[in-house]
Amino acid sequence: MTAPSIDLAAHPLTHWTGELGLPDFAAIDQADFEPVFDAAMAAHRSEIEAIATNEEAPSVDNTLKAMELAGEPLSRVLAIFSALAGADTNPHIQALERAISPALSRHFSSIAMNEALFARVDALWEKRDELGLDGETGQVLEKTWKGFVRAGAKLQGDDRSLFAEIGARLAELGTAFGQNVLKDEAEWELVLDEADVAGLPSDLLESMAAAAQSRGHEGRYVVTLSRSLYEPFMQACGKAEFRETAYKAFTNRGSLSEETDNAPIIAETLRLRDERAKLLGYETFAAFKLDNTMAKTPVRVMELLEPVWERAKAVAEDDRQALGELASAEGQNAEIDGADWRYWQERLRTERFAFDEAELKPYLALERVIEACFDVARRLFGLQMVERSDLKGWHPDVRAFEVHDADGAIRGLFLADYFNRPSKRSGAWMSRLQSAHKLDGGEKPIIYNVMNFAKPKEGQPALLSMDEARTLFHEFGHALHGLLSEVTWPSISGTSVSRDFVELPSQLYEHWLTVPEIMQSHLRHVRTGEPIPAELMEKLEAAQGFGQGFATVEFTASALMDMKYHDGAPADDPLAFEAQTMDALGKPDAIAMRHRSPHFQHIFAGDGYSAGYYSYMWSEVLDADAFEAFTETGDPFNPEIARKLRENIYAAGGSDDPEKLYTAFRGQMPKPEAMMRKRGLLTENSREV
Structure with a gap:
């Protein structure tokens, strides 16, 4: 099919003319997405073919650098489309998403299986020790070579076409899965x-x-x-x-009707993932996914999860009994079930600690939490956030901020879309319209956060829960990972790191929300402007570890389920397999998985966190230890520790092995005890793991 005649150098989807490099969202006609995608993929194929057929001997410049810079129009239209598909979708976008996902999968598969192109990369890889590469370029070459191999470049004959077809079908399934969840949530x-x-x-x-x-x-x-x-x-x-x-x-989201039932999608997804992994020579999909992570193997993941699981169940059982006693004392059924736990847990928290979440909420106005979040970035890294109300995003709710370094220079642009709406998928996330890099003149980052906070009536302040305030800090930690990146190569910029390292900058940033000077400076009463009282802060600190049995069981159940799905035989009846697995693990009946299979978008709406949901806990081990680097000095903003943190974690991207980066910051890799202490799962009488 002949590509449509589109001037990619001038089209608003691929040529961004807004201030600071922002796309002109007002100029975008959604009917243009399909022809622009077609034209951009055709242009990218031409660029790739020129690299693959270059008669000059392969070099870093004519192969590796050329590949990194190829496909810019496709990257731009895809960045805009992805933002809309996640944060402001509609039937047209959803229909196009169903069509474009497999088309993109086939497009990138064709590049990965371009024999002439891989031969050039392979030639560089074979003589890598002779090229005099700097460390960062060496990382990019290794990542590129392994990416080809993991994408099927060494497959032959029918296996090559089968691998590509599996990828395309998985893309279709992931899109359908996410849209089913969105439909249930919206309706x-x-x-x-x-x-x-x-x-x-x-x-x-x-x-x-x-x-x-x-x-x-x-x-x-x-x-x-x-x-x-x-x-x-x-x-x-x-x-x-x-x-x-x-x-x-x-x-039961993702299974509320026959139309939105995700069980068949899960079963086919698991079967195809297993088949794809075996084509590449791996025993299971989990072994394939973990091969290029810090954990490396399913065994190491389970060595983290299983002891935490057992300790969390014991703590949760103690809590369940206490909840039942409270309910019974008030004349209610003492048998606590899933619909009861949060209610009675909040009642017990209030009784034990005289702490009521509702008492805290007036101090957690969205604007105050944003102020606190930005102030931490200023204190740690010297960043200044300047709101630009004249810059427009994809929806009127989107806010834009210039990001300035300590010397006043503009570092990049940050967009934030805070409120829930039916056109937005659930959850919270960070992504980018444009990555920070220095290759061939470089680009400044355009990073965004998406949340789903309840939107108040007009004129009323949005009040957050403590969990929501942490979520805002968490996602901004991801944003800082993108904004502070100082690498040369785009493919290792910001969050382009192994899955079980990517959550470190975000989870670590959450710690500063509850630093006393931040709370007292910014968390002021929404009506009186008074700072949060010391007494309430003390109650909050005392109550912090309460409910962690519930929270840890809820999370770890999902992480274990993810591993069980991907480290064994595919499940023909995934919901029955889920029930059997949870029963075998001894999951408390009264605690639901944080993400049951039908709505587990982390692992089924695409494969980003598939065989990788554990990584939140893996990173939590790192973040608890990393924050102790500050608390050990008595200064949560210690400038020397902050400098090392910025240099080795936030600015480094994927420029080196994550264990080396973390060790450069902290001196050694941590053990799980810091994480267990943070969660309140360890006491003087409990056995450390």
């Missing part, structure tokens, strides 16, 4: 009246009223399947029947 609602919501906190009522208004239920109250509404509702609602209704819907 389900629990509509309540005034009498039904008596006693709920005022900020939750305001969010529920705003959700009702946006869904056409003026004057009523709505619970959606957004965590920002679901979790506070489950903590505060004293009416068990409403909790039960919400709980069943939330835990």
